[in-house]
Amino acid sequence: MPVAVTSLDELNSRIVSCERCPRLREHCLQIAKVRRRQYSSWEYWGRPVPSFGDPRARVLLLGLAPGAHGSNRTGRPFTGDGSGNFLYPVLHEAGFASQPNALNRDDGMQLTDLWITAVARCAPPGNKPTPEELRNCAPWLDEEIGLLTRLRVVVCLGKIAFDGLLAWAHRTGQIKSRAGYTFGHGAEYSLPGGLAVLASYHPSLQNTNTGKLTRPMFLEIFRRARRLADTKRGETGRMPIE
Numbered sequence: 001m002p003v004a005v006t007s008l009d010e011l012n013s014r015i016v017s018c019e020r021c022p023r024l025r026e027h028c029l030q031i032a033k034v035r036r037r038q039y040s041s042w043e044y045w046g047r048p049v050p051s052f053g054d055p056r057a058r059v060l061l062l063g064l065a066p067g068a069h070g071s072n073r074t075g076r077p078f079t080g081d082g083s084g085n086f087l088y089p090v091l092h093e094a095g096f097a098s099q100p101n102a103l104n105r106d107d108g109m110q111l112t113d114l115w116i117t118a119v120a121r122c123a124p125p126g127n128k129p130t131p132e133e134l135r136n137c138a139p140w141l142d143e144e145i146g147l148l149t150r151l152r153v154v155v156c157l158g159k160i161a162f163d164g165l166l167a168w169a170h171r172t173g174q175i176k177s178r179a180g181y182t183f184g185h186g187a188e189y190s191l192p193g194g195l196a197v198l199a200s201y202h203p204s205l206q207n208t209n210t211g212k213l214t215r216p217m218f219l220e221i222f223r224r225a226r227r228l229a230d231t232k233r234g235e236t237g238r239m240p241i242e
């Protein structure tokens with residue numbers, strides 16, 4: 001039986017030593033060893049990336065997986081790569097982040113009312129975790145959501161994160177089927193347990209460089225998340241996490 005966690009810090013400390021996915025652990029360590037030339041002086045993190053944010057958050061940001069030379073290098077979600085360079089200025093403008101620039105774990109960044117996590121916590125080859133690896137990582141998300149006691153809204157970045165959140169809702173008995181939940185930018189659902197789900201395109205360079213996801217589009221997602229959090233006062237009625 002897994003040891004019950006009492007805090008998000010303790011959960012993070014367990015996550016960083018996780019070895020459930022041999023392929024991903026090997027990949028992350030290999031990247032950390034070889035490194036990219038521009039980061040040759042860095043000591044890469046190379047371990048599972050812990051979640052980051054405000055333990056009293058009402059909004060959860062659910063990403064896909066660490067970037068090979070971003071958070072796999074810096075050890076903090078969305079820190080040090082193109083996705084983070086697009087995300088954090090928007091979070092700052094929306095009032096969730098204390099500063100627009102995310103450089104490293106010691107840059108002073110603080111989040112308010114927001115907690116950032118991912119459906120896979122180790123950088124996968126080609127940014128594609130396998131279904132088995134996503135299943136391996138899912139129990140961490142279950143524990144984490146159980147510890148975020150003020151949670152009202154989940155913003156899912158990309159379809160894999162959206163599917164991961166629906167899988168969580170299914171595991172916890174909140175939904176019987178995923179039918180009727182369709183991913184799209186700006187798609188919004190209210191789960192029977194009371195949690196609001198907001199879908200967004202992922203801020204990958206592939207999406208932001210092509211204009212598929214623009215800064216105004218992304219900012220509106222977080223403004224909407226704030227409004228949803230503000231309007232969902234009182235008990236969420238969430239189903240208990242088994």
Ligand code: SF4
Pocket residue numbers: 015018019020021022024025048120121122133136137138
């Ligand atoms: S992806 Fe998740 S389950 Fe797999 S090794 Fe990393 S932290 Fe563990």
